Amino acid sequence: MDHYDLVVIGSGPAGQKAAIAAAKLGKRAAVVERRDMVGGVCINTGTIPSKTMREAVLYLTGLNQRELYGQSYRLKNEITVADLSARTMHVVGKEIDVIQNQLSRNRVNLILGSATFVSPHEIDVEGASGDLKKVTADKVVIAVGTRPARPSGVDFDGATIVDSDQILGMDHVPPSMVVVGAGVIGIEYASMFAALGTKVTVIEKRPSMLDFCDREIIEALQYQLRERGVTFRFGESVLSVERHPSGTLTVLESGKKIPADTVLYSAGRQGVTDELKVDAAGLTPDSRGRLTVDADCRTEVGHIYAVGDVIGFPALAATSMEQGRRAAYHAFGEPVGQTRAELQPIGIYSIPEISYVGRTEDELTKDNVPFEVGIARYRELARGAIMGDSFGMLKLLVHADRRTLLGVHAFGSNATELVHIGQTVMGCDGTVDYLVDSVFNYPTLAEGYKVAALDAVNKMRAIERVRAEGHSGDLDLDVG
Numbered sequence: 001m002d003h004y005d006l007v008v009i010g011s012g013p014a015g016q017k018a019a020i021a022a023a024k025l026g027k028r029a030a031v032v033e034r035r036d037m038v039g040g041v042c043i044n045t046g047t048i049p050s051k052t053m054r055e056a057v058l059y060l061t062g063l064n065q066r067e068l069y070g071q072s073y074r075l076k077n078e079i080t081v082a083d084l085s086a087r088t089m090h091v092v093g094k095e096i097d098v099i100q101n102q103l104s105r106n107r108v109n110l111i112l113g114s115a116t117f118v119s120p121h122e123i124d125v126e127g128a129s130g131d132l133k134k135v136t137a138d139k140v141v142i143a144v145g146t147r148p149a150r151p152s153g154v155d156f157d158g159a160t161i162v163d164s165d166q167i168l169g170m171d172h173v174p175p176s177m178v179v180v181g182a183g184v185i186g187i188e189y190a191s192m193f194a195a196l197g198t199k200v201t202v203i204e205k206r207p208s209m210l211d212f213c214d215r216e217i218i219e220a221l222q223y224q225l226r227e228r229g230v231t232f233r234f235g236e237s238v239l240s241v242e243r244h245p246s247g248t249l250t251v252l253e254s255g256k257k258i259p260a261d262t263v264l265y266s267a268g269r270q271g272v273t274d275e276l277k278v279d280a281a282g283l284t285p286d287s288r289g290r291l292t293v294d295a296d297c298r299t300e301v302g303h304i305y306a307v308g309d310v311i312g313f314p315a316l317a318a319t320s321m322e323q324g325r326r327a328a329y330h331a332f333g334e335p336v337g338q339t340r341a342e343l344q345p346i347g348i349y350s351i352p353e354i355s356y357v358g359r360t361e362d363e364l365t366k367d368n369v370p371f372e373v374g375i376a377r378y379r380e381l382a383r384g385a386i387m388g389d390s391f392g393m394l395k396l397l398v399h400a401d402r403r404t405l406l407g408v409h410a411f412g413s414n415a416t417e418l419v420h421i422g423q424t425v426m427g428c429d430g431t432v433d434y435l436v437d438s439v440f441n442y443p444t445l446a447e448g449y450k451v452a453a454l455d456a457v458n459k460m461r462a463i464e465r466v467r468a469e470g471h472s473g474d475l476d477l478d479v480g
């Protein structure tokens with residue numbers, strides 16, 4: 001039986017960073033992974049393949065060049081699954097290699113097999129051929145992630161009715177597709193398939209989509225997707241999905257039936273704690289397989305931590321990595337700085353992409369926080385014209401009295417990169433005046449920060465002027 005300072009279960013972003021952080025502190029660490037490949041959902045079926053496919057779609061369809069070269073511009077007319085998967089496999093292979101190398105050069109032991117708890121400090125690892133290895137550890141980090149939620153009434157076959165783990169294995173680009181669930185996964189794939197020319201219908205039981213984002217930006221995204229032939233059915237729930245020889249029929253509770261070649265079911269994910277026998281460690285997952293942790297990612301069993309998607313919101317690769325690092329530092333008494341949850345950025349790789357940090361207009365209004373809005377439209381930025389992006393925008397929400405940034409919302413090319421300038425200014429409690437007085441490279445999209453800041457400041461000055469004129473008017477009246 002091997003003994004470790006730390007055993008991490010799961011080699012996704014959360015597990016990798018926990019193990020490497022422990023190794024950097026001089027601890028003996030191991031990662032248990034049940035797949036034959038490291039990297040988790042992030043590298044193998046989720047983030048990296050979907051983001052690489054998106055790049056391939058944008059490149060091959062020539063979508064982002066059409067403003068410049070005409071609406072018929074395409075790099076390739078018949079785009080096949082092979083065209084898309086070639087790039088995906090290349091990037092996934094490279095990323096797996098990077099992770100394996102990082103683990104081995106940090107002397108993290110990779111144990112392939114499925115982990116189950118025997119007791120709070122003891123773990124069995126069953127290899128693919130049934131061989132059993134026993135390990136013990138002073139500290140344990142659970143980073144087992146999630147799998148797509150699969151309702152019992154839907155017969156997933158991996159070809160015509162698929163979840164987000166299966167979609168990359170489809171053998172053709174379907175002419176039509178129903179996407180169930182307008183969450184981040186549903187909207188990202190709806191964007192990609194619509195760009196490929198698939199006729200997409202999105203079904204969402206809520207009255208709107210992505211309602212945590214800025215409303216104006218979601219309206220702009222919906223407009224762009226409708227322009228590409230996407231139909232939205234909000235406030236509709238799926239009753240069943242039927243598979244027929246000539247295609248699928250998605251039956252809604254309202255009685256509507258929607259025919260399509262393929263159905264993508266992307267209606268949430270479920271923690272994979274069931275096979276881990278967490279009860280043997282003294283833990284109880286919730287109904288969606290998730291574990292509860294404190295601010296240091298510690299479960300109710302003191303030496304066991306849980307990180308990444310298995311602890312629920314926000315369930316991002318970005319946050320998972322940070323939780324892994326923090327858990328390992330906490331486990332071995334290493335000081336770790338404060339996280340500022342309000343500075344957590346969100347990036348949605350729809351086409352066009354969305355990103356934001358901080359608060360939305362609706363949230364600020366609800367809380368009676370006085371704010372001003374400054375907007376820069378890409379069509380008025382030289383870089384926007386050069387890139388052929390006329391619809392993008394950058395929106396700053398500025399505190400009306402303190403002049404600090406309360407939120408940054410970006411839509412269009414490079415939005416997910418651009419947001420980090422605003423995040424940094426917010427992190428340093430910078431004001432809109434800092435942006436007004438800064439000089440940005442020209443021509444860049446970053447220049448949008450200055451344009452939007454000037455817009456906000458001009459509006460604030462207009463209010464001041466009305467106020468000042470109002471006062472002098474009052475004075476006149478008094479004197480008279």
Ligand SMILES: Cc1cc2nc3c(=O)[nH]c(=O)nc-3n(C[C@H](O)[C@H](O)[C@H](O)COP(=O)(O)OP(=O)(O)OC[C@H]3O[C@@H](n4cnc5c(N)ncnc54)[C@H](O)[C@@H]3O)c2cc1C
Nearest residue numbers: 010012013014034040041042046115145308309315316317
């Ligand atoms: C389609 C899609 C797109 C996404 N896009 C983005 C994005 O653009 N940006 C972003 O930040 N996030 C994105 N995400 C979310 C991101 O992928 C996850 O937040 C991240 O992968 C979670 O990391 P994790 O380490 O918690 O778990 P995972 O990546 O799920 O890894 C868990 C690992 O644990 C292993 N495991 C499970 N049980 C056991 C066991 N009993 N024994 C041994 N090993 C076990 C699994 O095999 C797996 O390898 C996306 C997700 C999906 C599905």
Ligand SMILES: NC(=O)c1ccc[n+]([C@@H]2O[C@H](COP(=O)([O-])OP(=O)(O)OC[C@H]3O[C@@H](n4cnc5c(N)ncnc54)[C@H](O)[C@@H]3O)[C@@H](O)[C@H]2O)c1
Nearest residue numbers: 181182183184185186204205237238266267268315347348
């Ligand atoms: N860019 C990114 O950061 C990124 C990309 C993809 C995924 N992710 C992560 O993956 C996680 C899972 O994403 P998701 O989109 O699967 O889940 P989700 O829970 O965010 O969205 C699922 C949507 O499906 C709807 N829905 C559920 N059942 C339905 C039904 N029967 N009929 C119609 N609609 C139904 C829900 O109302 C919800 O809006 C998210 O938490 C997200 O953080 C992140």
